[in-house]
Amino acid sequence: MTPTILERCEANGLRLTAPRRIIAQVLEEATDHPDVETIHARAVALDASISLATVYRTVNLFEESGILERREFGDGRARWEDAEREHHDHLIDVQTGEVIEFVDAEIEALQEKIAERLGYTLKGHRLELFAVRKT
Template sequence: MRETITTRCRDKGLHMTPRRRIIAEILEASQDHPDVEQLHQRAQARDAAISIASVYSTVKLFEEAGILDKLEFGDGRARYEDADRAHHDHLIDMNSGEVIEFVDPEIEALQEKIATRLGYRLRGHKLELYGVPIKKD
C-alpha cells in the first residue's frame, strides 16, 4: 500500500501543523489536479481560518520536499498532484481546462523505441496533449 502524503511528510521530518494536515488530507483525497485557489476553498470548508497564504506556503513546502508535483498546463494556473502516483500522461481540454489522466502502452513502447534508436535509455518522461472535444453531429 502506498504511503499517504501525511505519512511521507512525517517521514521527511516536516512539522505537520493542523492546517498542513488538513491540506495534506485534501490533496490525498483529490481525484483532480487542484490549483491553490481550489485547495483553499476545500480547506476553508474544513477550517475557515486557513488563509490562502497558508495554502501557498504548504504546497511550496510539499513540492520542495518532493511530495507534490507542480503541473503547469499553460493556463496560468499551477496545479498539484501527489508525486508518488503511478505513472500517467495528461490530456488537457483546452475549452474547459479539464485534465484527463491516461496510460497507453503503445505510447510507452514508442517512447522507449525512440530513445533506444537515438542511443538512450529512457529514465522518465512527461507527456501532455492539448485538445478540444470533437463535435458530434
C-alpha cells in the first residue's frame, strides 16, 4: 500500500506542525484537483487559524519534496494532486473546468511506440486533453 502524504512527509524529515498535518489530511482526502484557495477553505473548516500564506508555503514545500505535483489546466490556477497516485491522464472541459481522469491502454501503448521509434525509452509522461462537450 502506498504511504500516505503524512507518512511521506515524515519519511522526508519535514517538520510537521499542526497546520501542515491538517493540510496533508485535506490533500489526502481530496478526490479532485484542488487549488490553494480550495485547500485553504477545507483546512480552515478544520482549524480556523490556518492562513492562506501557510497553505501556499506548505504546498510548495510538499512539491519540492516530491509529495505533490502541480497541475496547470489552463484556467490560470495551479492545482495539486498526490505525486504517488496511480498513473492517469486528464481531460479538461474548457467550458466548465471539470477535470476527468482516465487511463487508456491504446494511448499508453502509442506513446511507448512513438518513443521507441524515435530511439528513446519512455520514463513518464503527462497527457492533458482540453475539450468541449459535443452538443
